[in-house]
Amino acid sequence: MSYRYATERTDHSALASGQVLRSAPGYPGFPVRLASELLQRAMVHVEGDRVRLWDPCCGSGYLVAVLGLLHRDRLTHVRATDVDGDAVAIAARNLELLTAEGLAERERELRRSARDFGRVAFVERAESARDLAAGLAAMGGDLPHESGVVDVFTATDPVDADLVITDVPYGEMTHWEGNVPDDPIRALLASMGRTLPRSAVVVVTARTRRVPLPEGVRALERVKVGNRSAVLVRARDLAAL
Numbered sequence: 375m376s377y378r379y380a381t382e383r384t385d386h387s388a389l390a391s392g393q394v395l396r397s398a399p400g401y402p403g404f405p406v407r408l409a410s411e412l413l414q415r416a417m418v419h420v421e422g423d424r425v426r427l428w429d430p431c432c433g434s435g436y437l438v439a440v441l442g443l444l445h446r447d448r449l450t451h452v453r454a455t456d457v458d459g460d461a462v463a464i465a466a467r468n469l470e471l472l473t474a475e476g477l478a479e480r481e482r483e484l485r486r487s488a489r490d491f492g493r494v495a496f497v498e499r500a501e502s503a504r505d506l507a508a509g510l511a512a513m514g515g516d517l518p519h520e521s522g523v524v525d526v527f528t529a530t531d532p533v534d535a536d537l538v539i540t541d542v543p544y545g546e547m548t549h550w551e552g553n554v555p556d557d558p559i560r561a562l563l564a565s566m567g568r569t570l571p572r573s574a575v576v577v578v579t580a581r582t583r584r585v586p587l588p589e590g591v592r593a594l595e596r597v598k599v600g601n602r603s604a605v606l607v608r609a610r611d612l613a614a615l
């Protein structure tokens with residue numbers, strides 16, 4: 375079955391940032407259809423038909439949480455890390471929504487808000503949480519996950535992930551932090567090359583016309599949608615950076 379066409383037809387309003395998934399000022403979301411498209415393109419290049427997904431610049435965790443809820447049946451584990459501890463705290467709460475209990479608790483919270491504030495919008499959001507829980511259950515149930523504070527530039531520990539999808543800082547709402555080198559994209563790719571299995575696929579996306587690749591690194595694919603672009607590369611090709 376083509377997930378691409380299935381998701382293009384689907385109404386994604388339940389996944390809108392701040393609807394059920396948590397948002398916070400300064401933590402941008404990510405276009406749901408583009409997230410889904412990037413995952414599906416990357417799946418063509420990975421080994422097997424289910425992957426362990428990692429976002430090393432996860433912000434609020436919105437991107438990986440959306441992918442977990444949309445593509446539960448393609449994922450076995452989700453990992454979200456960021457250098458910003460406040461971001462990771464929000465991401466951890468969003469990753470809890472990849473479980474039946476997390477979504478049930480979110481539904482209860484939204485129903486309490488509906489009663490306390492007398493606003494129908496909270497009832498609709500509670501119903502979205504219930505719908506997401508039904509979708510998750512139909513696609514395999516709770517999705518194992520973890521989150522943590524990691525500076526991607528200094529990371530050295532091996533990471534068991536088959537696919538990285540990450541939306542990197544583009545200077546409007548978010549910035550590179552931590553041990554920032556002269557060429558952050560190159561350093562991010564080098565980090566992926568030393569921490570991931572060689573067969574892993576890395577998708578880097580940013581609000582730019584073209585994500586630059588270091589000389590000698592081959593793109594598996596490039597994607598351009600509106601003011602965003604993405605590049606897919608193989609971890610093996612990053613090992614020498």
Ligand SMILES: C[S@@+](CC[C@H](N)C(=O)[O-])C[C@H]1O[C@@H](n2cnc3c(N)ncnc32)[C@H](O)[C@@H]1O
Pocket residue numbers: 401402403404430431432433434435436437438455456457458461524525526527540541542543544548549550551552553
């Ligand atoms: C564009 S935002 C990511 C938004 C995210 N995709 C989402 O859906 O919420 C970029 C993130 O990169 C993080 N970042 C900046 N420098 C970093 C570093 N050295 N290591 C890890 N993450 C970093 C920022 O804290 C920010 O959360």
